[in-house]
Amino acid sequence: METIIEGVREAFRLLLRGDSEVYSTAARSIVISGLATVIGLAAGGALGMFLGLQSFPGRGLVLALVNTGMALPPVVVGLVVFLLLSREGPAGRLGLLFTPAAMVIAQAVLVTPIVAGLTATGVQAIRPQLRWQILALGASRWQYAWLLLREARLTFMAAAMLAFGMAIHEVGASLMVGGNIQGETRVLTTSIVLETMRGNFETAIALSFVLLGLMYLTILGLTLVQQRRPAP
Amino acid sequence: MTPPKLAVRGLALARGGRLILEVPELAVQAGEVLAVVGPNGAGKSALIRVLALLERPTRGEVLMDGRPVTGPLLPYRRRMAVVFQEPLLLDTTVEGNVRAGLALRGVPRREQERRTARWLERLGIAHLARRSVRHLSGGEAQRVSLARALVLEPEVLLLDEPFAALDAPTHRELLGELEGVLRETATTVVFVTHDRSDALRLGHRLAVLMGGRLRQVGPPEEVFSQPADPEVATFLGVENVLPGQALGREGGLTVVEVGAHRLQAVTEERLEGPVWVCVRPEHLVLGPVYQGEGPSSARNRVPGVVRRLNPLGMGDQVRADLDCGFPLVAYITAQAAEELELRPGSPVVATFKASTVHLIPREGGPGRPEGPGGR
Numbered sequence: 342m343e344t345i346i347e348g349v350r351e352a353f354r355l356l357l358r359g360d361s362e363v364y365s366t367a368a369r370s371i372v373i374s375g376l377a378t379v380i381g382l383a384a385g386g387a388l389g390m391f392l393g394l395q396s397f398p399g400r401g402l403v404l405a406l407v408n409t410g411m412a413l414p415p416v417v418v419g420l421v422v423f424l425l426l427s428r429e430g431p432a433g434r435l436g437l438l439f440t441p442a443a444m445v446i447a448q449a450v451l452v453t454p455i456v457a458g459l460t461a462t463g464v465q466a467i468r469p470q471l472r473w474q475i476l477a478l479g480a481s482r483w484q485y486a487w488l489l490l491r492e493a494r495l496t497f498m499a500a501a502m503l504a505f506g507m508a509i510h511e512v513g514a515s516l517m518v519g520g521n522i523q524g525e526t527r528v529l530t531t532s533i534v535l536e537t538m539r540g541n542f543e544t545a546i547a548l549s550f551v552l553l554g555l556m557y558l559t560i561l562g563l564t565l566v567q568q569r570r571p572a573p
Numbered sequence: 574m575t576p577p578k579l580a581v582r583g584l585a586l587a588r589g590g591r592l593i594l595e596v597p598e599l600a601v602q603a604g605e606v607l608a609v610v611g612p613n614g615a616g617k618s619a620l621i622r623v624l625a626l627l628e629r630p631t632r633g634e635v636l637m638d639g640r641p642v643t644g645p646l647l648p649y650r651r652r653m654a655v656v657f658q659e660p661l662l663l664d665t666t667v668e669g670n671v672r673a674g675l676a677l678r679g680v681p682r683r684e685q686e687r688r689t690a691r692w693l694e695r696l697g698i699a700h701l702a703r704r705s706v707r708h709l710s711g712g713e714a715q716r717v718s719l720a721r722a723l724v725l726e727p728e729v730l731l732l733d734e735p736f737a738a739l740d741a742p743t744h745r746e747l748l749g750e751l752e753g754v755l756r757e758t759a760t761t762v763v764f765v766t767h768d769r770s771d772a773l774r775l776g777h778r779l780a781v782l783m784g785g786r787l788r789q790v791g792p793p794e795e796v797f798s799q800p801a802d803p804e805v806a807t808f809l810g811v812e813n814v815l816p817g818q819a820l821g822r823e824g825g826l827t828v829v830e831v832g833a834h835r836l837q838a839v840t841e842e843r844l845e846g847p848v849w850v851c852v853r854p855e856h857l858v859l860g861p862v863y864q865g866e867g868p869s870s871a872r873n874r875v876p877g878v879v880r881r882l883n884p885l886g887m888g889d890q891v892r893a894d895l896d897c898g899f900p901l902v903a904y905i906t907a908q909a910a911e912e913l914e915l916r917p918g919s920p921v922v923a924t925f926k927a928s929t930v931h932l933i934p935r936e937g938g939p940g941r942p943e944g945p946g947g948r
Contacts, residue, residue: 468661470657470659470661471661473622473625473627473655473657473661474655474657474661475663476627476650477625477627477650477653477654477655477731478654478673478674478677478721479647479650479651479674479677479678479725480677481647481677484677488663488673491663491664491665492663492664494664
C-alpha cells in the first residue's frame with residue numbers, strides 16, 4: 342500500500358518537474374499511435390464503406406473476418422509484422438524493424454479492422470431510401486461515399502476513438518517490432534512494462550497517469566467533435 | 574414531332590423472382606404532369622425508382638428525349654430531381670440540404686447561395702435556414718425536401734407520394750404551392766399518389782397502376798368516366814368527374830357550369846375558372862320528370878335520359894348511366910329502379926345536394942398537352 346502512495350507522490354513530482362524523459366516518451370506515443378490511427382481510418386474507412394455498401398459473393402465471410410479482426414491479439418500482429426520486416430522476411434530490405442515506422446505499421450494493422458467493422462455497420466444502418474435520395478440528388482460515386490460517411494459520422498468518430506485508444510494502450514506489438522529502444526522506440530506502454538520489471542514503481546505509476554491522461558484528453562477532443570451539432 | 578421527355582419501353586422489374594412491375598410503354602411529354610395512381614403495393618414507387626435511374630429494370634429501357642439511357646447514369650440523374658414520401662434529409666442544416674444538389678453539381682458558391690435563398694423564401698422556410706433538420710416538423714421537413722428538388726430546376730421532377738405522410742391542412746397548403754410552381758415552369762412531372770383528388774388537381778393525364786401493371790392511361794375525365802375494368806372502377810370509386818367552369822359565389826354557394834347546366838356546390842374557398850366537378854354516384858337521386866318542380870333542399874336538378882342499367886354487386890343495387898348532355902352515373906336500389914319503371918330511354922331527373930358536389934381546380938384550356946404517348 343505504501344509503495345502505491347509513494348508511487349503516486351513520485352509520479353506527481355516527476356510530472357511537475359517536467360521530466361523530459363517522461364514527456365518525450367509521451368510525445369512519441371502520441372505521434373506513433375496518431376499516425377497509425379490516421380492510416381487505420383483511411384484504410385478501414387474505405388474497406389468498411391465497400392463492405393457496407395457493395396454486395397458480392399463471400400461478403401459475409403469477409404465481414405466475419407473483419408469482425409474477428411476487431412479483436413486481433415496484439416502479440417499475433419506483432420509476430421506477423423516482425424516476421425515480415427525481419428531481415429529474412431519479404432520486407433526485410435526496407436530495414437524497418439525496431440524503428441517507429443514498424444510500430445506505426447503494426448498498430449495500423451491492429452486498428453484497421455476496428456475502423457472497417459464499425460464503418461460497415463454505420464453505413465449499413467443508413468436507410469436504403471436515404472441512399473437513393475443521395476443518388477437522386479446527383480451524387481457521383483465519390484460524393485455518394487463522402488455523404489454516406491458524413492451521415493455515419495457518429496459511428497465513424499466512435500471508430501476513431503476506439504482505434505486511437507487501442508493503438509496507444511497496446512504493448513505486445515510495439516514491444517516486438519519496436520524493441521523498446523530508449524529515445525527511439527520507447528513509448529509509454531513499453532516504458533511502464535520496463536520500469537515495473539525494474540522495480541521502479543513510482544516511474545511506472547507516473548507513466549500510467551500520463552497514459553490515462555493522454556487517452557482521456559484525446560478522446561475528449563474526438564467526443565466533442567462527434568457530438569458537435571449544427572446550430573439548433 | 575418532339576419525342577417524349579421521359580419514357581419507358583418494354584419495362585419489367587422482378588424482385589426475388591417475382592414480377593413486381595410490367596409496363597410495356599409509358600411516355601411523358603415535355604411540360605406534362607402525369608399523375609400515376611394506384612393502391613398500395615401497385616408498384617408506383619418501383620416505377621419512380623426506375624424512372625429516376627435508381628433501379629435497373631430486369632428488362633426494358635428508359636428513354637430521355639426519345640433516346641435510350643445508356644452509359645454512365647450520373648449525367649441523366651443530374652437532369653432530374655426526386656421527392657419521396659419521407660423527407661430523407663441529410664443530417665445538417667435546412668440550408669445545407671437545399672443547397673446539396675447544387676453543391677454536388679459544382680454550381681459556383683455565389684449562385685448556390687442565390688438560388689437556395691430564393692427557394693427557401695418561396696417555400697416559406699427562409700426563417701429555418703440555419704436550423705438543424707433534426708428539429709423540424711413533418712411539414713417543414715417536406716418543404717425542405719421539395720425546395721431541395723425545385724432549386725435544381727430539373728427537366729424532370731419525380732414525386733413519389735410527397736404529401737401522403739402530412740396532415741390534411743399541410744397537405745393542402747403544400748399541394749397548392751407545388752401547383753403554383755409547376756404552373757410557372759415547364760417541368761415534366763411524374764406525380765405518384767394514391768389520392769385521387771391530388772391526381773386530378775395536378776395531373777394533365779392519369780395513369781392507373783394496379784398489381785404492377787398499367788391498367789389505363791388517359792385524360793382524367795376519360796379514366797374516371799370510362800374505367801378500363803371493374804378493378805380500376807372500384808379503385809377510382811367511379812366518381813362522376815366532369816370538366817366544368819366555376820363562375821364564382823352566389824348566395825354562399827359556388828356556381829359551376831357543366832355543359833348547358835348550372836350546378837351549385839358548397840366550397841370552403843372561393844373558386845373561379847376551370848374545375849373538376851365530382852359527384853359520387855350514390856349521392857344522386859333519380860325521379861320522374863314531372864315530379865320535384867317545387868322547392869327542394871337538393872339544389873341541383875339535371876334532366877336526362879337513361880342510357881344503360883346494370884346490376885351492381887349482389888344485385889340489390891343498379892348502376893344507371895344517364896345522358897344529361899354529359900355522362901352521369903347514379904347508383905340506386907333495384908326497388909327504386911323497378912318503381913320508377915326505368916328502362917333505357919326513360920327520361921329522368923337527377924337531383925343532388927350542393928354539399929355532395931366536390932370541386933377540384935383544374936389546369937385549364939391552353940397548354941394542356943395532348944397527343945402521343947397516351948392512349
